Amino acid sequence: MRTKSVLNLLVIDEDQLYAERLVSLLSAYYDEVNLGFLDDREELLKSLRQQWDVLVFGRAYDLSFTDVVGIVQEQNLDLPIIGLMSDEMASTGRNDDGLPSVIDGVMVKALLADKEVQVVMAICLQHANLRSLRQLNSLRHVLSEAEQRANILIKNSKSAVAYIDQGIHIFANEPYLKLFNFESMDDIIGLPVIDFIVGKDNVKGFKEFLRQFDKGHREQVEFNFDSKRMDGSTFEAKLQLAVATLDGEPVTQIIIQQNNNNSAEIAKRLAAAERQDSLTGLYNRRGFEERFEALHQSVVAGKAHAALLYIQLDNIGKISSSLGLQGVDTTIQQVARMLEQTVAEGHISRFSDTAFTVLIEDLSSKALVDLAESIRQHISDMLIEVDKRTTSTTVSIGIVKIESNAAEPQVLFDRAVDAINHIRVETANQGNAYHLYDPSEHANSDDSALAEYLVSAITHNRFELFFQPIYDINQDRSDFFEVYLRLPLADAENTVLTPDKFMTVAKTHHLREKIDRWILINACKQLNEVRKTHPEARVLIQLTSASLVDKKLPSVAGQLIKAVGGVSGALTLQFNEQDVANHLTIAKSQFAALSDIGCKIGIHNFGTSAKSIEIAEFVAPDMTRLARDYVNEINKPDNLEAIKSLIVRTNELNIDVLMPYIEEAATMSVSWSVGARYLQGYYLEMPSKAMNVV
Incomplete structure (x- = not known):
């Protein structure tokens, strides 16, 4: 029996007859078309409580196309958006060939309103893509749950289990780490499996064994060999392979079992070493x-x-x-x-x-x-x-x-x-x-009160954004702005809180991701306005570790980049070095996904770790923002040499360096010579509520 085809269409426009004309044309392709029609913000917020399949935007009383994209992202909805415009407005939303400036599976910006055939085709294709996306999300959910169950079993298993990708370790459970005398998973990530194999013949045999397994030959999944630890001690072992997934990506699972010879002596040594x-x-x-x-x-x-x-x-x-x-x-x-x-x-x-x-x-x-x-x-x-x-x-x-x-x-x-x-x-x-x-x-009462105010600030846009220009030495201009978040309080002293005063409470009440999303949307709204007169303008936005591990971040960033013109590099997201170090494997994957959609990546508070260069080399950001320690007392020879050394090593990785906290003339005079591409600080310009391009 054929399933009844239904389209839930939401139209934002001033012309209801046009919306009903679309419904009439779409009736040839659907058994039922449910129309929602509105033309202002308040009605849109109410209407989004229902589930819609496609949103068509034309003209509205108090909404722009960018506003609608921001609201849909704020609500965290999978809702394709089609932007319409009239002939006289076509030049602002179409390229030199007369085609929409953005066409993909979740957005078309912008079709001509009077080209009804194109509009109907776009609606049908967007709806078909949404159905596929919903089915894919459902399958991913099933796969994610299965993977989560498997990973829980592996982490609690007494067997030594690891995941490898192209022969390189990317995960290992506690028994596996203990078997080879590693203290933490960070110590084993990136090491080849063959480093644990003794003998040239064994290494050659394992490479062929792994090659055949990767080609799909599953008749033989066990490999016997002599294994070695990093301290040089050896033991006889058996290795088993299986296909698995990690974070939704295909990997190879290995299980290593050692023979029981000298097990008591090994157990005693491991107990002391751990x-x-x-x-x-x-x-x-x-x-x-x-x-x-x-x-x-x-x-x-x-x-x-x-x-x-x-x-x-x-x-x-x-x-x-x-x-x-x-x-x-x-x-x-x-x-x-x-x-x-x-x-x-x-x-x-x-x-x-x-x-x-x-x-x-x-x-x-x-x-x-x-x-x-x-x-x-x-x-x-x-x-x-x-x-x-x-x-x-x-x-x-x-x-x-x-x-x-x-x-x-x-x-x-x-x-x-x-x-x-x-x-x-x-x-x-x-x-x-x-x-x-x-x-x-x-006290809990104070924290609860602040948490309630944070929720209200997100809902009613009570946060404020400030923008500080960054001078680009290579380009000799200052149209790159770092975004700062502030929270004004409604008290007699007109107190304004910086993130370090409220993010601990935000973390406790799981609000950091929502605050990050608010910053992204509202900063991009302002950037979109500035880019109308200064098309090279771009922003640098600091996000928390909640966004670093959020798998939806690349999708959100991609939508916003398209909404501000779709130009690669318009948006740079930066994360704290310690957060990156704490989520190293996830950060590498997240940075790659963001880079694929044209989003630049930065690491701030850079240089505070003993492994800062290794971290940067592993996750490959586009830029780093130095920690304040490096700028303080830069006129002292030791401090100057330290900052020069760090910048040279960072530049060797093709990573640009931002030198912040330039607050006096003496610091400014030295800053030109250390090798940083970007300069920033109160001496150059104070943060303000607007992006002032000079």
Whole structure:
């Protein structure tokens, strides 16, 4: 039995007779055409509560084509849009050959309204594409759920399982990492499988085995070989292959099983190695987490009271740029030794590349503050010798008390990170301070009130955007603007909040993605207006990690790029270096998808990691925006050499560098010589509510 064909058509126009004429023509192709007709914004917002198949836009009382695209994106709808115009307006929406400026599966901009045959064909084709898209999304949902179930099973499996792409590791579960003595998945990503195979014949045999499997030959899926770890030890193993998917992309799954010879000795060695940091000899993250969990249970049971100190090195990026990996390793080792000397009692761990933790019991708030000050002072006074050169470092310390009514360990740890963020704000990213997290300053009522205001700001457009020009040395112009978000409060002091004051609450209440979407849409609306008189204008927009991992971001960005003219490079999205490092594989895939639709990519706060260059090389952004540490005291020789070294290494990867925070003439005079393409700062021009092209 044939399914009844139905089209739900929404027309925004001032001429209802024209809309009814379209319905009459479309009736030849559909059993039923349901028409929605309106001509103003308020009616559109109400109407979008229903499901529509195609939206046709002509003229409206208080809406433009860009407004409609923005509203549809705001509502996160899969709704194809067709823009119409009259003969006299054709030049603004059509190319030199008289064709619409944009034609794809979700948008046509713009058809001539009186060419009814073209309009009807466009509606039918857009509707057919939408049906296919809905079916594809349904299938993707089924595949995603199946993949999620499989990945959960793999992550919890006791078997050593990994995913490879063209012989390169892109994922590994905990048993697999333990088998080869890796601390984290970041250490194994990018390594070829053949690095774990002993013997030329075994390597040759495995390459042929993998080649045959990739060609579709599934008769043989097992391969026996001698395997080796990174420390050179070997063991007999069996490898099995299977077809799988990861993030919707086809990959190859491998399972490695070792023979049981010397299993007790191997288990003992692995148990010791998985809790110790090889560089410092301290406990590593796993050792910390086990001790933290046990201590938390003891405190909750009323057997103790304790505290967590989270210690973050402030300037490791600059040390890496000026002294390289040797300087970083030496600094970390010296700080570890100093912590052991300063903290008489306590559990010290190296939590990550540039962070340490201390778990300590039975200290009052004053004693904790005194301990933190002692640690801060001792480390800031250190002179660290690296190959006949001397460097120094400072630390930021977040302190969290663990009491009988304590929250879960992860919440306590997040509070320690929040304390570090508080220091960053209070010291303008200079650090060299400590902060005791006070729960009374973060009461739920205050957070809830701010969360409600954020929702209202998104709904009623209460945010404000400011734009600061960026000078392009290569092009000798300043029509590139960085976008800043502000939230005015309706209080007596006319307070205006910057994102660092409300994004923690936004994260807790899952609002960051919606705020990011608001920035994108409203910045592109203003860009669209500016590009009418300055067609080369473009914007740089900072987004949060919520958007970095959002699979819909390339689609949203693509729609907005088309709405502002479809020119590659009109929109550049930038993400924090630490967020990129925390989601490295996802970031690489996301950056590639954004690049494919003509969106440029940037990394801000660049240079704060010991692996900044490696991160940039892996994800391949178009530009980087330097961290403030590099610009501060740039006139000092060591600081100048550090920034020059970082920019040279970045430019070697064909990545442009933006040098921000130019706030005085002395900094400006030096900035021309360091090799950066872009310059920005209050000395050049202050941010304003409009994009002022000069």
